Amino acid sequence: MKKVWKFLTSMKLAIALLIILAAACAGASFINQGQSYDFYAQMYSERAAALILALSLDDAFHSWWFIAINAFLCLNLLGCNLIRLPQLIRRTKAEKTPDPKTLISAGTREEGISDPKKVFESLHFTSPAEGSFEGKKTLSASKNRIGYWGAWVTHLGILLLIIGFSLGQMTHQEYTVYGVPGQTKMIEGTDLAVTIDDFRIGLREDDTVEQYTADITVQDLSVPDGARESTEISVNHPGKLFGMSFYQNSTGWAAKVGIKKSGNDLQNDVICAGEYVPVRDLPELVVFFNAFYPDYVLVPGVGPQTQSGQLNNPAYLYSLYYQGEILGMNVLMPDEKITVSDYEITFSEPQPYTLIQVKKDSFQSLAFLGGILTMIGLILSFYLLPEKILAVEEEDGTFTVYGHSPKGGALFKERLKKAVLAGKDGSQQ
């Protein structure tokens, strides 16, 4: 048991896990994710495809082994932080005034200093504490003890980041709603209805798109006359209503499909490209709105295309189905109509629709907190390196200085040497 715990909290395991994790991520990035057996079979070979599916390499980042690596990493981080906490607290407290014995044994030693205060000053230590050690007068100071916490805080941050991200993946809700101004649509699976009050496309002078903006109102329909909340959303500026985030995600074209029967209006529906409408009194007959071309041209060998985003020459690609069988597919111009027995079908009033993404991830702030802690931890680790020095008065009145910085290495030793020069009489710096 003890052995298992020791292994679980070891840095050896940490390094091994990190190497495996890096290799797994790198490897997975070369395989197209979320494809079918046929796709992989064509891309590689049937054998490889079977292997990819068997090892979940088609969805590597949600596979059992990927989760397992991360779970072990979390255990490792948690264990390592738990073990190190008491010693960290002790160390931070104890080193307020550094222990001469350990400094003398572990530190860098410099002799013959007449003015030790200068050494402290030159290394930016404020107010060294006076004391004594084995009957000798001492001065000592420590700096950046908070830096000891850097790795600990970093580890905690990563732990929260992984946990927050994983919980978010497991629990988040995600929906899409789309429509044109005036339409109200339910967010499927919830009691919320979204009304699109307005949708604007901001163009620059050169006709490139600067911004997509939608005004929306959301109403809670779980109770009669439920609460309403409104907001404006645009790309990079999501809105928050009823605890959900609303993102202006993309846009497309919608149009009015008019159907007449024997010359009389039967129905008028606004639908988006990709949607269909059944004929009201003959539901087996379905009009499918395949695509819209605002500036239509027929390119030989390629097919229908649009030359620009401007409504210069609008055209509608539609198809008709009867009892599930396709009757035909064609391009329809605004002044044309489709005639099927008694019915006349026209397309008109093209307008952009907005596609809004709706999301709720209750653990996003946990992951964010993890990120912030990681950053703070790194700053502590890298830019607040703990340092301590001790000056001991020798019999001849000069001082011997011991300095130690666990992470300062050769650079700290060099700085100490320079500072010692300042503390030696007659030495010109």
Place this chain on the structure above:
Amino acid sequence: MLQVENTLFTIVMIIYFVSMILYFIFIAAKKETFSKIAVYLHLGALVLHTAALVCRGIGAGRLPLTNQYEFATSFAWGLSLVSLIFIWKFKFPVLGAFAAPVIFLIIGYAAMQSKEVKELMPALRSNWLGFHVSTAIISYGAFGVSFVLGIIFLLRDRMKEESFWGQHTPAKEKLDMISYRAVALGLLFLTFTIITGAIWAERAWGSYWSWDPKETWSLVTWIIYAIYLHLRIRRGWEGKAAATFAVIGFVCVIFTYIGVNTFLPGLHSYK
């Protein structure tokens, strides 16, 4: 403004080139005069390079950090800046001789890209994107320096103490520390980059992390440097093993930057 930038860019490239040659002569002739001139030219190039980026920014009316050309020239700028700081701080012109060719390669890569200024699609109009890319530049610059230091370390490992290398490069222990400082700077800024990128992605696409290849590779890079840090703590693994990881890390950086766009599909492909 863009015309001025164009001219400045050419001048900057020439100065970097001359400075690189002088750094080489310094190594070959073992005369410090050359290294001094090289460092001054390096500084001059950096100043003009900064001016060029400012002109580009004014000309385009936004941060010059959005397409492949702008990012490449900014990357070279970041490496130039961080290497100059390290040369100056650690009195270490040999570093320049190794950094200069890398700077020159990156700025050469920039020169091959289209310089056309395009209006930004709405998703790219975000302050977070500005933070995201500017922190990436510093991070990549610092990793570039640690890469160069790693190579110097590995070379020095084979040289005698009393040789030119022994004289003009810091002791291995110090070299390892300097490389650690560079990785520390790089990793801190890479963390900023990833976090600001995640915030931007959340606001623009509704999802702060979606395992797109560029995201995945920035994570791989990040993990490589985390491994570097832990190896350094283990006795006996600092030095050579750490230096090797610093080199591998930068290969990942370059792959994240160029390889992902070239070989793997994803959201970041318009960059």
